[in-house]
Amino acid sequence: MTMKGFLRLVAVILLVLLSGCTSKLTPVNTFTLSTTNTSNTPGLSSLGNHGTISGTVVDSLGAPLSQATERIQATTNQTLTADDGSFILSGLEDGVAITVSAWKEGYYCAKYESAKPPVVGIILKMRQVQTTDNANYEWIAPIGDGSCYSCKPGVTQVWLDNDAHGKSATNIRFLSMYNGTDVNGNQSPLTQYGNSPDYGAVPLLPDLSQPYYGPGYKLNFPNTAGNCAACHLPGAAIDAPYDTDPNTAEGVDTFGIHCDYCHKVADVKLDPATNLPFPNMPGVLSQIILRPFSEDKDRYQIFFGSFDDDNVPMEDTYLPLIKESSWCAPCHYGVFWNTVIYNSYGEWLESPYSDPVSGKTCQQCHMATPTLLNGETITNVAPGKGGVERDPKTIPAHTFQGASNLELLQNAVEMDVTTSRSSNRITVTVTLVNDKTGHDVPTDSPLRQMILLVRVDDTNGNPLDQVEGFRIPISGGVGEPVEGYYSGWPGKIFSKVLSEIWTEITPTGAYWNPVRVISDNRLKALESDTSTYLFKSPQDGNLSVNVKLLYRRAFIELMDQKGWKVPDIVMEEKQIDIH
Template sequence: MLDKSLMRSPVQAVLVFTILMGFLPHTLLVFVRELPAVQISVVGPDGPIEGAFITFEHHSFVFQSDGLGHCDIANSLVNRKFAVAREGYFIAHDQLHSKGNTVRLRKISQGDATDYDWVHPLEGEQNCASCHAQIAQQWKQGAHSFSSTGHRFLDMYSDRKKGWSLSRDLPEGKTVCASCHAPGVGAGQPGLEDISEVSGINKLGVHCDFCHKVEGVKKGEVGFAHGRDLLRLSRPEKGQVFFGPMKDATRDDNSFSPIYQQSLYCASCHEGTLFGMHVYSTYSEWQKSPAAAKGLQCQACHMKPDGTMQNIAPGKGGSNRNPMELASHQLMPGGLKQMLQNSILHEEEVIQGAADCMVKVQLKAVNVGHKVPTGYIDRHMILQVRAKFQGEELKPIEGLTLGHWVDKALVGNAGVLFGRPLLNADKQGVQPFWQGGVDIVDSRLEPEMAKSWVWKFPRETESVQVSLIYRPFWKEQELIKGWASQDVMVFEKTLIIK
């Protein structure tokens, strides 16, 4: 109680009131700050769990449990919902109590039930698209959905058309393809020995349920164990489990695995030595790239958030989230052409001298974590420089020209090949990887490294056209097999000489 002597005049009363009001907020703040932290204890069947991730709804910070399974949480988060995730366990959810919480995580059964029936992406009552419609549509439009049935792949695999054929040339090697192109095929099922016979859900190639049954990567040498043979699958004998990158997925059958945010997840199919040839090298290219040095994983480009999707299961229990944190399943955002255009800078210059016309071209691969192009060994790009005078093409006086094995229609033209051609014995043509090759000349663009070339044409040159074309297969095989042209014009520029 205040001493009445302090209240002898109205002025003194006002002064005392002002002093009290000045100190009171600070006193309250100190009291709030000194509220004890609330402890969450995370335990499993075998005792306390260290390193469990604890995330709160609408809160960006991620907490982790210590060696005793404990984690102190600010009292201000009391009554907020939270999730607890740890590799090897199902994700759990709870609401923070003022006296703390003990969260018991259920352990995922060890082993892989090989007789498990895959969940269909699009059909049946419990199909993936029924909850994840937008993601399923993105997957359906991508190459993973037809990896086992793509007609060009099967034309190269089977003996149904003329030209290169793995089945005809090396029948004992036919079984190697299914581990990546139809990874869900089990022992004794159609497609294991001959992928052209694949049936049922396995005709959908690398489907949703297969990808989300990957718990991790086995101990093995990347590039020599392929596809499912390098991946550690965990298919349940009963119940269900789906693995993914989210630490707070809302279903009770979800489990967090860090592999989904690592390039290593992609390596089993995108790095491979087959029949002694280094056919797929994207992962090892990434390992040596500036992107890897910066900590950027494959998913940073090929599962980049599209900025529009806010909920992966709207109306089906999914939570609204920051759209810049939800991975897109458009593995080639904007399509192949746009990705190529975004990854190559080009500069052209024409200098007309007293005796000739000089053309300089510079290319640089940017915004990529691998060489350009990458992937299947036959993929390549062709830089062409074409000079004209009065509508007639002029041959180069000096500079690189294209060989007949690149494209017979382009023989002798000024240009550069970017690829990994497997040359035959006389080095006059290319051959398929299953037949080996006497020489691999890797002339592809290195990430973040500029390359320049110079050509000289007759002085009367009036215009110069510079273009870059991407091709997934060699032109000769495209013609033999009767495929429609797969040329992608990355850029084309015409320079007029005044």
Template sequence: MGNLLSHLAALLALAVTVSVSPAQAQVSGTVVDDATGLPILDARVTLRATEVRAGTDGAGAYALAVPDGAAMVVAGAHGYFSSGAYVTAPTSGVEIRLEAVHADDPAGAMLEPTDCSSCHSVQFAEWSASPMGNAGTNSWVLDIFDGTGTAGGAGGFVYTRDSPEAAANPTSECAACHQPLRWLDSNPVALGPLDDPSTDVTHGVSCAVCHQLADIDLTRPNTPGVDEGVVSYTRSTNPSEVVMYGALGDVNFETYGVMRASYNPLLRDGICAACHQDANDPDGDHDYEEEGSIISEPTYLEWLNSPYSDTDSPSYTTCVDCHMEGTDRARACNVGLDYSRPPGQVRSHRIEGTTAAFLEDAVTLTMNTAHVGEVVDVDVTIHNDRTGHHVPTGVTVRNMILLVTATRDGADLEHTGTQLLGELAGVGDPVEGYYAGLPGKIYAKRNEGADGTGPVFFTDARAITWDTRIPAMAADSTNYTFAVPAGPGDIEVHARLIYRRAWRSLVDGKGWTEDGHGRPLEDVAAPHYGHLMEDVQVTLPGPPPPDAGVVDSGSPDSGAPGDAGLPPVEVTDGCQCRSAGSSSGGGGVGGSGGLFALVLILGVLGRRRRSARRRSRVTG
């Protein structure tokens, strides 16, 4: 997907395309329940493999503007198998009857990813390498749960050993998200070990976990994972009723024993609440919405409470729009079909979140600097203008560090302000990435336990001490002042925004050098000790040497009479203190009694380590 403006332009174009009045329509009709004949409200009717679509009203009526000639019109509605009709436009009175999806049969199977791979080989390959496909074998999750994920996993916090909640809730709910098939088979259940060869562990969040999900109770979003009573699935022992839900609504393809298509709009966003929104349950009553339950995964509600979730807003963007990028592939499957899809409809199943491209295109950092006399004043603002939820988001150990420095000739200038990084930035040698005490700010959420100490893991949280993360479309500004000693030399002001996957103390306690999927961990790697999201540098010119305005008349290279001097340097739109005719009574910049004052205001957009494609963001 392109940048935010491109995305909004596409939405506006789509709005123009699909807003069709009955008077303009060339195909019209009704969508009804096949068993009862009653009209179906809010069915989606689409000219197959296009963006031409309309919804049905209370009478089940729809109207579409389609080209003259033969066409396939497909209707889909939540809770029904999709169905279509071949028509010759213009025409009216086209009735499409939809069969209701059967009730869930727990004796039925959840399809294995290999069942899907023969027809969806590209998607299978993408999913296999994705965080979703490997959620069940994330070594960090095992390290936090029982200390068995890595060689040093028993260091630092281990839930089964250290949490006061472990006695009453020994399994926790980790498996409900990271090994959902295992949880659905029998719950509550603990995470399976990394060496467990069963597909319930190795397949993580599989195809069926998403595409066989029938519904989710979004009035209870904080219940973790695929919890029964909140998330429901559709399983069947009848090969003709193997439902596969999708988000397009124009697929009426059937393969006996493998899939029968059904439209489910929850796959665009609501489904994400299952694992990207949850809270703890301190009193153990299985009510995660009550006061006293502390939210741990906040991403879904952050998006829901932002303008990006508003379907009437020009900013409307779903989770899928950002995290499952549109591709140029004309087909979603390997089966030979008589139609092709337009660019963007077939989406990637890499399901990206905190990749380099996403992190480097998440926010915009600006910096204003002023050098007045013996002080450099720096204002830094971080705008969350490209992400559809808070930054950072996800589990509470995620954090961003803003680090601000001012140097002259390689030596740090003394910071005289009060905005300093706390201990969660790491206590130790700054050269090794321990930034506590340096000028800057940490963006994160800190929990505290029942005794008021923290940070604690979300399972043990009783309150949120502070939350400095930046909501969608919001900005945060901080100020820094540095003392400038007398003497020449330019001043370099540098602001960096660095993303870390965990508190440095937790990383050290576990001895992690790789992330949970076996990739090198940037949190412990020079030069930034985290992933560099934003990088802004400004050079403030220092004062000229004391004799800069005097030319030695005896110099053979002067080329001018001894009293000519150097021409004045004029600073426009500011003080004229570098001009020879200073009104302050001084003798100009070259005189021994001269007054030097330089005010320089710079609004600088950072040098961005961007990917070629800029995205609007709606990642967890």
């Protein structure tokens, strides 16, 4: 054979060999793939298994994991592994590359990319998440280099634009209450104490002959920090919950309850007898936080999130708790001096909304999907950074709509107004129904008020005299109604009223002192309130009835002391003309 003939023969042999080769798929946290029968999947082959992918899920030592969730990423096509760790996903299109994900509680997510059905023998290897916390971990800032914004700009921007949690450390109302100052930094005199033969030192009433800018924790306890930071800046307080002064916040801690902190919450500590946090254990004191170990190649980062098919399996895992109301409990239930101060979680727990079948979670209302940024729907959490296109209904909005959200407040309750007129009387009946809110209205901070105002004007626009019915109490403010001082006006205030035990200051927001609940007439979930107002009416002439429901951040005396310029929000308003 000539040299040319020999080379031709070699070329033919190489072509035959190469034609039998198959391309390899790219696994992540996985190994072993076959499109034919293998020892991992006995009895299966690509022939006769069109539109399927099968395989096994194992731990880092190769032991099979049962009840792990397998999913075609970003779809609802999912299954659970059998006792031997095996699974089959079907209903797929042959030859179309997809990503298979796996998750099991206590493990990081895992995935297998570019699998083209039919495929047999995929093995997804899962790593356990850490079970200990690293106190030396440095929090990741929401913005800046290497920040949350770097990978998830859209979701982070929505959070920055809307969420009060991110401002909890710098909120001027919080800081002025903590420090006993007004918004300009003027501080009230320190609290003076008298002596009780039975109880020792007790606080005295403030001396109002001196400039007074309202109460403050630091006025009563100037040499301690308290546990306010446990809720308002928990990332800073995690290692010193009773010794973190909010005034010292800097860097990432100025973002209060920031992204990295929330996504490190692994569990919450609740009393099994009540399903509530334990008394005097607010915020971080009732949370289990797992900060990662940067030097550990297998556990250098961890983010607990809402996807069980996350695209960064080296760092992310799914936490079912993050979709449950109990996740919110530590900062939305507070007991101090044996008095329940705020309790939106407990109110939800007692309401029909807590029913696991027919109810709603906190997240479904306060993080309602879809997520909108500048009017556009977000469908990819981390575009260009490993994120995938998802159903927008699976991406919770990080708006955390709350007490400053107009739309939320105007959809909180329903108001119905009826009128009747006799020869010299007009009757106005107002019914309020808490038909859309899963807790009391208003809720949490006892400073908050919902104010119902009823007014009837004659033809000349003059208000008619009230004959019977409720009137606004003194906490509505003494002064001109046009300036928001409604004491004595026809109507009601719905609020939880606290009174300080020693000074008897009522109402008060100084619940760092011993207080008691004087009254609580807030509207509970799905309950109603009906009130009737009788006015002296002229024999004839047109009348105008105006009924307005306002939301007020705090009772007006305190707002004046602190210099809080927060306008009331109109929740409902009805105008009825009577001819």
